[in-house]
Amino acid sequence: MARNYDVVIIGAGAAGMMAAIAAGRRGRSVIVLDHAKSPGEKIRISGGGRCNFTNIHTSPKNFLSANPHFAKSALARFTPADFIAMVDRHGIAWHEKTLGQLFCDDSAKDIIRMLLQEMRSADVTLSLGREISTVSRVGDAFRIETPEGPVEAGALIVATGGKSIPKMGATGFAYRLAEQFGLTVLETRPGLVPLTLDPGLLENLAPLAGIATQAEIRHGKTGFREALLFTHRGLSGPAVLQISSYWREGDEILVSLEPDIDFLAVLKAARRENGKQAPQTVLSLHLPKRLAQHVVERSGSTGPLADHSDKALQTLVDALRCWAIKPAGSEGYRTAEVTLGGVDTTGLDSKTMQAKSVPGLYFIGECVDVTGWLGGYNFQWAWASGHAAGSAV
Structure with a gap:
């Protein structure tokens, strides 16, 4: 017997957790699945352990994409100021280091704790250590098979990142899933790499x-x-x-x-x-x-x-x-901070991140062909694209 939710999110990273918060706040029943044992692992190691969580100078010109206009809508509707307001509400001390880069004064774990607290407040279910065997479409729902049994939902948000830093559990899962549902995936390569x-x-x-x-x-x-x-x-x-x-x-x-x-x-x-x-x-x-x-x-x-x-x-x-x-x-994906390329934005709605050809299917964060400069821009894309999808499901 499948467990049923309004929204299933695969990936408990920055984008996935933000999407869960936005969807949960709107009264949707949400479950976040991840094969990792801990959420937000890339957040934890980022910025030398202090998390460069955004950049106050964020604009579309700070991103690479085959379609440089795609990121404009999401970035405009969830800005650095919006994320800073959340950080301030949780009493997390931060500072500007250089070139608009904002870091936690103490630890990146403060950002993870904040996101988890926001998810709990929004009644989001977090299920870690869950390997996903298959994803299929059953009528108007998506069925996700796990060793603990199937999960079904009318909306599926894919937030599993790219191939960078495989030792943190990164895989090409999102790209394979996109191709399974007929979306185009552009050539991927390591970015922000020695x-x-x-x-x-x-x-x-x-x-x-x-x-x-x-x-x-x-x-x-x-x-x-x-x-x-x-x-x-x-x-x-x-x-x-x-x-x-x-x-x-x-x-x-x-x-x-x-x-x-x-x-x-x-x-x-x-x-x-x-x-x-x-x-x-x-x-x-x-x-x-x-x-x-x-x-x-x-x-x-x-x-x-x-x-x-x-x-x-x-x-x-x-x-x-x-x-x-x-x-x-x-040095390749081993030390690359991000993955360039990915799910072709021509197949996605820029306001909602939904696949145009597959209603209810969304791709957000690093797996999409939107890659930021070094300095907090990629986290801001994660927050913005996650918020866009979570506000739409």
Whole structure:
């Protein structure tokens, strides 16, 4: 005998719990199923354990999608201010770190506890450790088979995320389910992920491992100014994670080190004041010493500054400003924070997240082809898309 609900939500992550809260508040009987033993595992590990739960600057331009307009409706109807109001109601202390990124003062677990409390207040049933064997359509209802018996509901919300961080239990379940019901799934790939280098380049840059500096990293017309970190596998840091969502295999990225410093003016002034200085001595006042040394050697700008013409100094500045690097690949889903691509938005209603061809079936969160920048944007998409679906069922 199947247990019957108005709404079944598969996935007890950020989007699924928000959808459950919105639906439960509207008087719907809701059950949330998840194969994990604990809810909100990605919330728990996010932001270094403090959860970068939203970004006050959120707008559609902060997201990648084959349809850049799709996210507008959901984002407009559940904003960062709406989520902050919930956080404040629960007395959770928070702070803005940088670039509009909001973090818990204490722990990401505060956000999980808040969502669970909101779910309880909305009479939502949470069922964890539930492996789902099959999902089918029985008349106007959806039937979800679990080892504990079947569950049926008139509405099914799929919030199982993407493929990123498989050790947290991530799978391609949502994509398989979408295809089962005739929806198109766009190519998926890791996003917000460190980039790797080929062995030759990696050996050349080995002395830089562990060094961090401010940089602007560009791919085509897109660029990000944040920290760059050299690692023993390649490149990481916020600027690299950001550009990784735009980079494609075989492409180069352009690195500009400390882009706010006028290095040409700095070098010319140093040449006038003390021409006996080596270029790396001057650059190391603004860059980590080993990085300054590497740039000078790469540009061939050896010898004292007095021996450098304006043209030679410009060559050195170009090595700082237009460093072309060709990554070999990325670290993959193992360390990727998000999954790019996913359920094609052309098959979904942007106001409700419902599948246009399958009434009662909804897809939300990371499994949809909407991917945010680093910095709280993906959580805001989870809250907004979950609220949109939960308000519609």
